[in-house]
Amino acid sequence: MIIQGFSFSAVEAAIKKPGRKDLALIYSEVPAVAAAVFTTSTVKAAPVLVSSEHIASGFAQALIVNSGNANACTGEQGMKVALETVHSVASALGIDSTAVQVCSTGVIGVQMPVERVQAAIPALVNGLTDGTLDDIAQAIMTTDTFPKMEVISCQVNGVQYSVAGIAKGAGMIMPNMATMLSFIITDAAVEPAFLKQTFRSAVDNSFNAITVDGDTSTNDTCLILANGMAGNSLITDGTEEGNSFAIILNNVLLSLAKQIVKDGEGATKFIEIKVSGAKNDLDAKRAAMAIANSSLVKTAFFGQDANWGRIFAAVGYSGAEVDQSLLSLSFDDVCMARNGIFAGEDAEARGTEVLKQKDITVTVDLGIGIGAATVYTSDLTHEYVSINADYRS
């Protein structure tokens, strides 16, 4: 896979513990058109504060990212570390500081070992000659059990460009506007305003439609860099090329978002929740998210227990407009309930069979209007509790 003009590097900086690559760099030969979506939390990590200021220029040329420490709830010292890191990278690369994005993920409330980060930067920059995007995907993992990557290529008027993305995230996942860490790079030339708009919409349909545990992180960042080095003619809104680009971007982000759910901490199931017949799309998303975040629903899936009543209970408290006598619910193609009541003994046995699968689609129709939404979630398991009971140790 070649995304022209981008190079990659990852090194061991022993930020949390030695023996794994935890500091990574993505660099574009030329300044890239850039857009980003950050956490909506009011408790924002230092790198989020720095990066959101830098992105205002609409351009970026480098991204430095570490795992093992979130640099969140670290006050002025945390801001100092984030800024010094950015300056060191900018100076080593000979670019402007504002062209550098910085991201962190890991434990909250612990100061970053700034000397170790600084000491690693020369090797990090030198490593750009032979690193790969996969190295970055590996280096940003925390409780992730596999690296998350997606690449799609496309021909536009005889010119090929690619959109590649990586992501990390397994817990503290309930994006609200933005999500965990995800970096998208493309060598396509894309008109800046169109890039921003398609990117936001793709984030809404992907990262903002997943939840593992209902917790929104202090560090959520999703960043896209488009450096134009594929040599295509500029992709703009309202054109066939623009539509293709939007579809590709959507697919890359949705693939990464689903990978995050599949790697949800302790997850044994991947559950797609489709709500239709809502008063409007917002109501549909409310209902779908209430189901996806219900501990009782999630434990029932883990137990392969076709306890559909808990799903209706979640819809009931979701805030969506509901007429309980119009509700229907299916597990895959097995109708479990219609007109608000159980579909019959046969459904129980067949529904239980569906729940033995690894991938399950839950369809809930509210029977009121035409609003619809789809969200993705995982089950709640013993392993989730184990992972999070001693995350810091």
Added chain:
Amino acid sequence: MIIQGFSFSAVEAAIKKPGRKDLALIYSEVPAVAAAVFTTSTVKAAPVLVSSEHIASGFAQALIVNSGNANACTGEQGMKVALETVHSVASALGIDSTAVQVCSTGVIGVQMPVERVQAAIPALVNGLTDGTLDDIAQAIMTTDTFPKMEVISCQVNGVQYSVAGIAKGAGMIMPNMATMLSFIITDAAVEPAFLKQTFRSAVDNSFNAITVDGDTSTNDTCLILANGMAGNSLITDGTEEGNSFAIILNNVLLSLAKQIVKDGEGATKFIEIKVSGAKNDLDAKRAAMAIANSSLVKTAFFGQDANWGRIFAAVGYSGAEVDQSLLSLSFDDVCMARNGIFAGEDAEARGTEVLKQKDITVTVDLGIGIGAATVYTSDLTHEYVSINADYRS
């Protein structure tokens, strides 16, 4: 304990499985002034629909309650069963149907075995001669591990009256306006409008301030009956007697609410979360509930891991107005963080000691205003997952 004029009965009706008392009756010799708060869910169980209509009269004389089946998501058949049950009880007691309240708790979406309920009613009514309130507290248990009861007595101008309450609930606990099942009886004579108002306020400070798993039930009901048989002069608003009654009622409800949290499914910890310094009380409650409902916070408590950053992260997405540089946090009297950052290595060791306790107070100050709220919750454990993965089996 004597609450004058009330009698009690509980029998085995084999509603879910045989061998335990699962149908109970509370009866007042005379019509009692009554008030109730029901679930705010739009998916309401049949007995909630029936009882909320009956309570409009402001009076009640009997309550029939079953465990093992929620009679929720049961459609017209469910309504028929609830109404027939009420009629049979009314006719056996020789009172008006609208004076009967009906409640159910248990599995959702399964039709009630109406013949078994009907068959048990004669024995239930006959049993009123020798049952106790404790029998009722036992009969309404589902995943509860102990019955929940509180009684407080008081002298008013030489006349003694008592306020007694029972409750059930361990999972699907995140009241919103109302909660699980709780029945309060008193032989005090209380002015109806004052009873309603003090009752609502007591519910807000108790059942509406607890959460086990963030799920609001389809059956939540909290009911109070005041039959006046103590013979006291009428308790009214704005009097010393009224204030005493309000305090007693608050204490009974808060005791029951705390018992529910202590019996939270799989809970090993009781956590009191006090948020102060918020812009207003609503913001304080938002922040406190976000902390109390965070799976990451709850698993960290289970793991006795002083991961205070997760608490700030929850405050950050709570929707409350926050300035992260003003946040402070303590575990009991150990300050873990101030001005948004870690209080130091000493705090880590001392905070970890606090988390080894069974009862923990978390105090978060937002440093902005004078809004305050207290909520109560439990930790999230392996046992919670086990209980809920196979609740129906």
